[in-house]
Amino acid sequence: MGNGPVDAQPGATKEQQRRGYLDEQAILIRWMQRYPHVDCSLTHGFNYRLWLNDEGTGFEYPDEIWLPWRAGRRCHLEVSFPVRIGDIIDYPYAECRPWLREMVREIGCDRLLWGTDFPVSARHSPETSQDRSASSYPRSSPSPQFQNRFCTYRQSRDWIEKYCREFLSDDDLAMLMGGTAAKLLGVREQVEAAMAGGAPRPASSAGDGARGKL
Numbered sequence: 001m002g003n004g005p006v007d008a009q010p011g012a013t014k015e016q017q018r019r020g021y022l023d024e025q026a027i028l029i030r031w032m033q034r035y036p037h038v039d040c041s042l043t044h045g046f047n048y049r050l051w052l053n054d055e056g057t058g059f060e061y062p063d064e065i066w067l068p069w070r071a072g073r074r075c076h077l078e079v080s081f082p083v084r085i086g087d088i089i090d091y092p093y094a095e096c097r098p099w100l101r102e103m104v105r106e107i108g109c110d111r112l113l114w115g116t117d118f119p120v121s122a123r124h125s126p127e128t129s130q131d132r133s134a135s136s137y138p139r140s141s142p143s144p145q146f147q148n149r150f151c152t153y154r155q156s157r158d159w160i161e162k163y164c165r166e167f168l169s170d171d172d173l174a175m176l177m178g179g180t181a182a183k184l185l186g187v188r189e190q191v192e193a194a195m196a197g198g199a200p201r202p203a204s205s206a207g208d209g210a211r212g213k214l
Contacts, residue, residue: 001025001042003050017050025068032072039184041076041113042068048085048096056088058095069107076180077107080115082159086150092159100160101167109168109175110183116156 004027006012006020032040051061068075081089081096089095103112151159161173168176175183182188 001028001047003047014050021047021050022062022064025065028068028075029071032068032075036072036074039074039076041078041184043078043115044084044117045078045080045115048081048099049088052085052088059099061099066106069111073111076111076113076184077103078113078115079103079160079176080117082151082156083115083117091151091155092163094163096159097164100164104167104172109172110180112176113180113184114157114160114177116153118153118156 001021001024003012003017003020004024006016009016012020028040028042032038046061046065048059051059051065053060069077079100081093081100082091085096086093157177160168160176165173178191179188182191
């Protein structure tokens with residue numbers, strides 16, 4: 001989600017951009033009220049850079065930022081800190097954990113989706129390399145100004161699965177790391193059967209009737 005018309009205004013201040021972002025959320029809320037039976041998801045999560053504090057050590061955001069999820073149960077959010085903020089905050093993203101904790105409290109893991117923007121968050125250099133300069137990426141790579149390769153695929157999982165267990169239960173992790181996506185896609189039963197070693201059921205069969213979104 002962008003910041004609305006203010007994005008086209010040269011020299012817009014951070015406060016103007018933040019207000020524009022919240023105005024866009026208000027538009028989303030009105031859309032959800034008009035289409036209350038439609039699932040929606042904010043890909044890439046919040047505009048994390050916009051809410052970074054001046055020291056670059058954490059985030060500051062108003063309570064208003066949670067209104068879309070309080071307004072409707074069918075609104076979801078992708079959790080993808082590394083690809084959006086990884087050039088400022090390094091793995092294992094300790095500064096991001098308080099905001100994720102609040103996401104879990106305010107939104108719930110049944111409406112949060114782990115995301116990587118893969119393969120963008122798959123760093124070409126060895127995991128031990130800390131070289132993040134633009135010259136270290138192949139010419140074909142996305143611009144390091146936005147779609148950056150700041151962590152490996154494993155790190156994109158580990159920062160949540162290993163470092164956020166203080167506030168994430170096993171059930172929370174199961175939903176965040178795939179269960180919510182499976183629910184949205186209507187394949188949760190098949191996924192659970194496959195993980196349990198059973199034969200996955202077809203999405204629908206004759207006589208079952210129409211399958212609605214979960």
